[in-house]
Amino acid sequence: MAKRVNYIYNKKPKFEIPKNNKQRPAFILYAMKKSYEVDVARSELNYVTQPKNIKTGKPIIRMRRLNEHRAGAMRAMVPAMLYHFNIVSQIVQASVEQLSDECGLSTISSSGNKSISRASRLITEFMEPMGFVVSEKKWDKIIGNYMPKMISLTPLFFKLFDVSEEKINSAKKQQLAWINRNLIKKGIKPISLIEAKFKSQEVRLQSILNYRKSQHFFHIRKKKAQNIFSLDEKTARQKILKLIVEKYSLNELSEMGLDGLRKKVNIQYYYLKKIAKENYSDSNI
Template identity: 35%
Template sequence: MDKPNLSVSFQVTPQAFSSRCYVKNPHPCYRPPKEDVKPPRIIDAMRKAARENAPSQHPLWRIAPRYHAMTHELLGNERAMNLHRARAVDAILECLAAHVNIVTGKVYMSLAQISDACGLTTYNAAGKPCYSRASRAINEHLEAIGAVLCERIWDDTTASYIPNIIWVTELFFVLIGYEYGKYLSAQQQQLSWENQKLRDAGEGPITLTEARRRAKTEHIRRAFDYRTKKLARSKQRRQARKLE
């Protein structure tokens, strides 16, 4: 008499994996906020490089020194980047490539916008957004090795920092696999074009340093204007509730 087969065969399905996954979106990817807008050719090429070259697998991660984002102290050797963090890094790098200003190297996106565009934002039970997954990928990896620089400016009015100013560096182009020399050529060409517009308006030409200074000043001005208006709206709502 044949013995009954007591073994139970089973197949692990993608649903089984997803049920054990500790992140909300295990496959983040960058999606442009405006799909119908055609970017300049260099931006399109940089984004394509970031999308196709798997920046999170670059050897630079294993050899580059790492520094703490706030204290700037040298950090020890980094353990291997886990799969979910690597996917977040890849999505964010494509996003940065899509929104960097060619002249200044400033990324025209806030952390919240980057997180939303890459599908990294999560929400608590009250519907409040959390951007920690994107923040950790930027601060603990991209900023730590110097691929981006984040300027943090304190606002005494709200006792908090305004949205970081994010600048890309030469290492950013190394990671995404885009030739830095091509970027520099495009940068000079774009600066010449902008200086021509300034001359036509009766102004003098500017340098790259001055262009970056103006970009930083405008970023700060916009941030403080937004916060001033937000505080004014909050004050009006409080006064309205008192009158009810």
Template identity: 50%
Template sequence: MPRKNYIHNPKPIFNPPKNKRKISTFIYYAMKKASKIDVARSHLNCTLIPIDPKTGNILPRFRRLNEHRACAMRAIVPAMLYYFDIHSNLVQASIEQLSDECGLSTISESGNKSITRTSRLINNFLEPMGFVTCRRDKTNSISNYIPKKIFLTPIFFMLFNISQSKINSYLFKSIKTSQKLKKSKNKKLISFSDIKVISKLDEPSARKKILNTLIKHYTASELTEIGPKGLKKQIDIEYNKLRKLFKKIKK
């Protein structure tokens, strides 16, 4: 086979799943920043000292990434960001899932899947360079295979010029918003006058009235954090509370 044809899918790209997960404003921001920079040609790739994660020994400096590995890195970086949890630094996806969604997995003629291209990129480049750290958790499973967990480091975000202080700032705002939401759950969101109005409405109109009340109660950033599903859940909670209240009043 000619050398130029030895790589399957020479131009991989990350394709998020159809059942898209809710991602934070920080991840939107980070993915946008990453899309504007060729992460595979970052100056960090030439200046960082690679370290063997197992022994701690300094490894020979990597040469410029060949184009096939560079293309794999360009696909895997947004995929890792998409599944990143800022509170734990964990990429909430397996190496196999990342490989599949980036078009880096291959299937042999016998039907066996290979994720070698992805695992080598992570094990032989991203981890030694300090962009990620990997860990296998102990388990009581009889299986010998324990999937790796991938954690992004501050150096990973330096690839597209996001500092640790920027991450900390978002994290602080996120925690503050979460605390506000917890406090608001213990407060009465709907006034007595609103309750009197809602008691005379049919269900769709009552829910709409509750929605408008919630929108006025929360700030724009809090509504973004809650998301459509969270808002619907809050409407259900408030509506069910009022139904129980109305039943008591009628008795």
């Protein structure tokens, strides 16, 4: 068997702030700065904390430190998680795939398939057993499988770069005060920290549901488009023509005329051609 050479893509990953950079609370900027000042992958916590099986709660024997590839992934992922952290809900408002992309940990195979396993394994095989994060899976009725995990950061996560629980609680109170000021301006009754936490969690869950729903229907359209473009051009255009004719009434088709009908076939042909080739992440449809 041939020996694998340079099997790790991007040996020095780094979190890149998204292009649609949003203003972050002072606490988030402070925590991110602290995380860059230390080597979170070589924190003392990584050696003294006893990892546990997240299903059984039983200790996991871990004899050695993180290898350099996983350490590099952790150094990138920690500030990425902080950037997307919601102080009140304690949830990272980004999927593992988004975090992986922004940290340069995602890979694309020669066949065009994306892999986020490097980021995913860091979370499930290290950060979660160590108690730095907690993840929750919910069943998606639309797709028929589990939705992307909702990841919460624990107080132990912040201890990696010496941010105390008192500092976190203070930030929560400040964020809640900001939320309530805005609610009062709108004539809405102020809410408690618990209410704000549940509300933030609901918003995050709804955004995941909306994304999955749009993604699901995009892939249905893409599959239909690819089926049409598996035919030769003449047959594909005839199929599109048939679909258009079925869509309109006789009066509408009469008003459209042959030129109008040909134009609609051309528009639909190139529209479906675009969908057939497009990835969901690139789509504005």
